[in-house]
Amino acid sequence: MKKEALSLFGHGDLILFSFLLFFVTFIGVLIWAFRKNQVKFYNQMASMHLEKVKEPNHHE
Amino acid sequence: MKNDSLKSYYDDVIVRYFIYATLTWGVIAFIVGLWAALQLAFWKFNFDLEWLTFGRMRPLHTNAAIFAFGGNAIFAGIYHSTQRLCKTRMYSDFLSKIHFWGWQAIIVGAAITLPLGLSQSKEYAELEWPLDIGIALIWVIFAYNFFATLLRRKEKHIYVAIWFYIATIITVAVLHIVNSIEIPVSLFKSYPVYAGIQDAMVQWWYGHNAVAFFLTTPFLGLMYYYIPKAANRPVYSYRLSIVHFWALIFIYIWAGPHHLLNTSLPDWAQNLGMIFSVMLWAPSWGGMINGLLTLRGSWHLLRTEPVIKFLVTAVTFYGMSTFEGPLLSIKSVSALGHYTDWIIAHVHGGTLGWNGFLTFGMIYYLIPKLFDTKLYSKKLATVHFWVGLFGILTYYLSMWAAGITQGLMWQAIDASGKLVYPEFIDTVTRIVPLYMVRALGGSLYIVGALIMVYNLFKTIKGSAHGAIKVPVAAPFEHRETGEKETIHRKLEGMAVTFSVLSFIAIAVGSAIEIIPTLSMHEYIRTEAEIRPYSPLELAGRDIYIREGCYTCHSQMIRKLPFDVLRFGKASTIEESMYDRPFQWGSKRTGPDLSRVGKRYPHLWHFRHMLNPRDVIEGSIMPNYPWLYTKNTEFHSLRRKLSVMSQLGVPYHEKEVAEADRLAEMEAMVIANELKEQGARGEHLEQKEIVALIAYLQALGQLKK
Known part of the structure; x- marks a missing residue:
């Protein structure tokens, strides 16, 4: 009984399914990230944190 | 405003x-x-x-x-x-x-x-x-x-x-x-x-x-x-x-x-x-x-x-x-x-x-x-950087050397198929100097x-x-x-x-990995294979958990020849089916304990816990003198067994209802055996060391 039960847990299907799921997601993200019309947007985003802020003029 | x-x-x-x-x-x-x-x-x-x-x-x-x-x-x-x-x-x-x-x-x-x-x-x-x-x-x-x-x-x-x-x-x-x-x-x-x-x-x-x-x-x-x-x-x-x-x-x-x-x-x-x-x-x-x-x-x-x-x-x-x-x-x-x-x-x-x-x-x-x-x-920040970096490298390299040294010593098997370093302690004393170097690295990081x-x-x-x-x-x-x-x-x-x-x-990865694992217990007829811990063993197990023994001892013999040669048959799933929490551990500063039960007499454990160096020369394990003065909490055992029972551990109703009395009886037997073997102490049967010995002696011995 125990051996039979344990033999059910080869789960090669799960490993295959996991790979396929990751592969599809990864390809999807790649296509989405490397859309050609997004260059300007990405450049803007890459510099988003660099914009100048007003000089602090108040002290606590 | x-x-x-x-x-x-x-x-x-x-x-x-x-x-x-x-x-x-x-x-x-x-x-x-x-x-x-x-x-x-x-x-x-x-x-x-x-x-x-x-x-x-x-x-x-x-x-x-x-x-x-x-x-x-x-x-x-x-x-x-x-x-x-x-x-x-x-x-x-x-x-x-x-x-x-x-x-x-x-x-x-x-x-x-x-x-x-x-x-x-x-x-x-x-x-x-x-x-x-x-x-x-x-x-x-x-x-x-x-x-x-x-x-x-x-x-x-x-x-x-x-x-x-x-x-x-x-x-x-x-x-x-x-x-x-x-x-x-x-x-x-x-x-x-x-x-x-x-x-x-x-x-x-x-x-x-x-x-x-x-x-x-x-x-x-x-x-x-x-x-x-x-x-x-x-x-x-x-x-x-x-x-x-x-x-x-x-x-x-x-x-x-x-x-x-x-x-x-x-x-x-x-x-x-x-x-x-x-x-x-x-x-x-x-x-x-x-x-x-x-x-x-x-x-x-x-x-x-x-x-x-x-x-x-x-x-x-x-x-x-x-x-x-x-x-x-x-x-x-x-x-x-x-x-x-x-x-x-x-x-x-x-x-x-x-x-x-x-x-x-x-x-x-x-x-x-x-x-x-x-x-x-x-300048001070730069000093911090270099002192800290040197500290990390000292720490890292010493533990790297210690780990690989000890790992290779565990694995070493001679031409006749025997362990080259059968005494676990030999693999510990070899790396103690590296523990000193590690402490130096940590000190630098703190500085x-x-x-x-x-x-x-x-x-x-x-x-x-x-x-x-x-x-x-x-x-x-x-x-x-x-x-x-x-x-x-x-x-x-x-x-x-x-x-x-x-x-x-x-969520996807979590579900695929965990859900089939959670259902595994349903397929194993644990009642036919393994008995649950007795009330006193459970009390001892909780002491083992309290003292953080898992930080140095594993309870999992891997399916590797050198592990099996050193500690015994590889651990199986059902052997830990009633372990809440599991105690497989992640580090062996001391040896694996999965099959330590009945390997030594009670007195060996009694002396070992009081001063490990009495029985293992060079041991770096701490002394546990308080286990010889503190009393086991027998009164909480009914509640503990009741919770375990609710979680599916097959305890009989009578066992739950009389957990404290059963544990006291079991403790008396072990205390008497200890005295016969030469242990000294007043009211030993009430002391935590007896409960802990009961647990240690049960490890690897739970098969019906």
Whole structure:
């Protein structure tokens, strides 16, 4: 009984399914990230944190 | 009116609070770590005091380092950068304050309960159920405040750092809640609903992802914000950061089983964990390269700016750790490295180098900004950098050498098929000098941290104006007035969508790995194979858990020839089916105990626990004299067996109802045998040592 039960847990299907799921997601993200019309947007985003802020003029 | 005025400034008070907490708890965590290191180098540092033994100090150190030092550091960075990236003040100052004080209260709770031995013995999740509930509540408050801030942001787009924060907040909540499902027995004692292999799988799904989503993703978010800020450069590749993020969070969640390689965990789960761990190389290095190449054109800063030195070195350590992690996840490499100090080296390369140095760099960057001044001394910061770096390398190399030395000694088999080093203690005494070197490395790291505290103190004291209030900046993109409402709604939708997608990414891997494992017990006829612990054995087991024996002893003989030769037949799933919590362990400073039962007479254990060196020359194990004076808590056994029974352990009703009496009878038998063998002591049958001996003698002897 125990051996039979344990033999059910080869789960090669799960490993295959996991790979396929990751592969599809990864390809999807790649296509989405490397859309050609997004260059300007990405450049803007890459510099988003660099914009100048007003000089602090108040002290606590 | 006053509120409106307040909203036009960032809340940096909370950032400063979290920085001060990071520094305070950081120094404490490092010192406790050094203490634990000294206890392994010189056993007398245990001082024969129960609150200070290694088994209780080690969880205190790991919890303090991860959740007190690391936690406060990420909160400081998240509160600071999120407000600036969203161009708005935090949603609620009140919630921010509850988060801060609540988190500190939990840390204080941990600092009190762990030395008292109130522990679940699950690594990085040792805290008992009231504190578990506290963590969940405080985390929800933090999440609510964060997401409410995100939803009312003035900036249209969500910068990459925030993605990592979102993934962190969602995943840590899921991990903590799922791993902490337990049934209370008393105010500070509980049993997990998972047992044996289930508990092992859930715990290491949690444990590994505590590293992934508490010590990696939030720090990557900080990296994506503070490296470009400090270097005044745009992120090298925003596209790469997108691929980095999604690939990382999708893959990371699957990697937990690499902590259980070659054990009785089913091969499919081991293979899944190993393969996804190896796959982690790619996104991890993608992130590292993105971080380092952000400095292109600004490498000269590395010579002059201590902040850049710390940040770049941190990212380099991230690269090294994320190379070594997948390497150790390959089954054959794990066979050598697992249970040894190589893992300790790996972990500390990550925490001291990646988390520690990134935190130091961030704080050196933040304090002068928050006080509108310059750092008191760049020279001192540079000294801190070199002393700290030398400390890490000393630590890392010594533990690397210790781990590989011991691993090879365990594996050594001669031509006749016998172990070359059959005495486990021979493999311990060989590496004790390296434990001394490790303590030296840790000391240097602490010296560096103290230099930083002094430098920052002088910086703050020397600031002309004190802490400043920074006005909220205008959004990056200016929107048309007429479109504002519609666009804002769309953005809110995107933030929610993004969070849901992140949740799906981590939920898929978790479900595929854990759900089949949780159902495994249904297929094994445990009643026919294994008996549950007797009431006295269960009492002894709780003492074993209280003393943190799992920090040095495994209870899992791997399916490896040298493990089987040394400790006996490989462990099977059903042998730990009633173990709540499981005690497979992750480190062998002492030998595996799965089959120690009946290997020695009671008197051997009696003498060993009082002074291990009486029976094993050169042992570095602490003495446990309090076990000979404290009485076993027989009165709590009915409740304990009742909870176990509710959880499915096949105890008879009569056994539950008479648990205390049965345990006392069993204790009397063992005490009498001890006396016959020559043990001395008054009312031995009432003492904890007898319960512990009952448990140790049951290990490997539970088959019917």
